[in-house]
Amino acid sequence: MPRVQYNDLIDFGYRLLSKLGFAEDDSLYITENAAFTQAGGVQTHGAVLLANIESQCGSSIDPKHRPKVEREQAGMALIDGQGAAGPVCMRLAVELATRKARETGVAVVSVRNTTWIAGLGAYLAPLAREGFFAQLLAQSSKCLDAAPAGGVDACFSTNPMAIAFPTDADPVVADFSTAAMSMGKANTLAKAGRKSNQPVFFTKAGELTDDPKAVIDGGAMLPAGGDFDGHKGYALAFWIEALTAMAGGSCNNPAGEQRQSFTLIVIWGEAFGNMDWVRSEMHRMTARIHATRPRPGVKSVRLPGERLQTQAARSRTEGVDIADSLLATLNAAAERRGVKPLAAEA
C-alpha cells in the first residue's frame, strides 16, 4: 500500500482546504481529525473526508458559512449547520460543550443540517485526554442501510457512535456503527470480492446472506449485534434517530434531502471530584484486560480502540498507509482545485 509522511498529509489537507476557502483554523482542525483516523489505519473514514468535502464545495458545503447557534442554555446548545461542513460544526460543538460542561458538570450539543464528519473517535480523543467522558452519536438522513431487528427492510443509516474516557495513560476511544458494519467496510469487502464471516446482509428479496453486494444493491444489513444480538444495535440506532429529531433534524427519510446530524454529550470528570481514583481504577482495569487469556488466533487482548491509537502513533513517525484508490481520489480532488498532489512512496 502507498505510504505518505504524516506531515505531508497534514500539509496536503491544509493546502486543499485553504484553497477551497476554509479558514486557517478550520482547515487545520478538519485535516488533523481526518489524519488521526487515517493514521490509525482506517481507509474508509480518514483522509477520504478531505475528498468528500471537496466534492461538496459548491453544493452542500460553503466553506465561508458559519454554523448558527439556534438555542442555548447552561448545559445545552442547538446548532444549525447552514451549509457549513460537518467538522466545522463539530469544532463549534466541542468548544461549546466543553466550556459548558466545565461549568455545569455535563453538556449536550446537537447539530442538525450538516455534512459527513467521517471517523467519530478522532474528535473525542482530545476531550478524553483533557478529562472528559464523552459520547458522540451521528445520523445520516437518507441512506438505507440497516433493518430493524426482526425485519428485512432498511430503515436506518449505519448511525455510528463513539465513546471516549480518560485512563491513567492513553484514553480509551471506541467508535463503531450501530449497524452490523459501516458502509465503508461493506463497500471494501465487496470491492475485494470478499464475504462477511457471518451472514449479516439481506438481499432486496429479504434473504439473509454473507455477501455485502446485497446491501449495496438495495438490500439491507442487520443491526449491530448481528443475528444474535441485533435488538441491541436496533435500539441504539433508533436512539440516534430520536436525538436527530430532538435537534430538529430529519429522521431517516429516503425521499428527503441528504443531511447529517450529530449529538455530542460530554461529562466533566473533575465535577465528580476524584480523577485520581479514576486513574487508579482505570490502571487496574486496563492491566487486568491486558492480562486476559486471548482466544485462539488472537495475539493479545486489547482495549477498545487501542489498535487504532497504537497504529496512529506509529504512523506519525513511520508514515501513513493510504490505499491506492484513496490516493487517486485525493489527488483527483487536488488536480480539480489546482493544488499540488500528495506524494506517496509505493
Next chain:
Amino acid sequence: MPRVQYNDLIDFGYRLLSKLGFAEDDSLYITENAAFTQAGGVQTHGAVLLANIESQCGSSIDPKHRPKVEREQAGMALIDGQGAAGPVCMRLAVELATRKARETGVAVVSVRNTTWIAGLGAYLAPLAREGFFAQLLAQSSKCLDAAPAGGVDACFSTNPMAIAFPTDADPVVADFSTAAMSMGKANTLAKAGRKSNQPVFFTKAGELTDDPKAVIDGGAMLPAGGDFDGHKGYALAFWIEALTAMAGGSCNNPAGEQRQSFTLIVIWGEAFGNMDWVRSEMHRMTARIHATRPRPGVKSVRLPGERLQTQAARSRTEGVDIADSLLATLNAAAERRGVKPLAAEA
C-alpha cells in the same frame, strides 16, 4: 404459570417493604417499578427485586438509611448510597436529574455504593413520557460475567444499559445487557436444560460453547454482539466501568465487596424547542418500522421494548404471570417477615 392480579402484586410489595421498614413513598416506588417489569413478562428482573431487597435487609441494605448527595452542580449530582437500597437511590437520582435538566437542558447523576435495581427500563419509562431523552447505565462490582472482546476471562459484570425517548404514542424504552445476555437469562436457560442459539459462553478452560452452565461454573460469556460484533458490547461495558470510577465506585473487582453503581443521563427535549417535530418524526419512523417486512418466523416488526410494554399494559387487566420458583421465593420472604403471602391462580 401462576398468575396474580396486578393490584395484588402492588399490595404485596407495599406490605412487604413497609414491614421491612421502608417509608411509604419508597415502598410504592420500588414496588411499582418491580411490577412494571414483572408485568412485562420478565421473570428475572421484576418482582424478584422485592425478594432481593428482603434478603439484604440487615446486611447491605438499611431501609432507614438515606442516600447522601456528595457533590452537586447545576447539571450534575454525585450520590453515595450509604446502605440505602438501589431503587431508593434511583428515586433521588431521578428527582435531581429531571429538576436539573429542566433548568440547564441536561443532567447526569451518578450513584455509587448501592444495591441492585433490577430492570432498568422501568425507571426510564415515566421520564420519556414526560419528554426526557434518557440513558441509564448500571454496574455491579464483583460479578465475573463477560470477557473483553478477543479474550476468554471474565472482566465485567453484565453491565446493563437502558435508553428511552418520547414518541407520539408510548415512549420507546429499550433495556439490555452489554454482555451477550443477562445472568438471569443464562440461569433460566441453564435451569431449563437449554442451550443458547449461538455459542456465546466460555468454559473455564476457555472453550467456546452454547452451554450457559459454562459461565455459571466460573467461565465467561462474550460481550454483547456475540462472536460477530463483540467489540461493540465490550466498548459499552468498559464505558460503564469508567462511569463507575468517575462516581468513585469500584470497577469490577472480584476481590472486593459487592456493590452496585449507576449513572443516569437525562436530556430535556423542550430545551431544543420543537417537541411537535419530535412527535411527528417519531410518528413517521414508528409507522415505517411497523410496515417493515418481517423475517421468516417473525410475525411483525416491533419497536425496541414494545413487546414488554404491550404485555405490561395487558397484564394490568388480565393478571401478571409469575414463575413458580419466583412465587415461592417471594412467599418465603413474606413468611420470614410475617407478611400475608401473595395469592396466585394456578
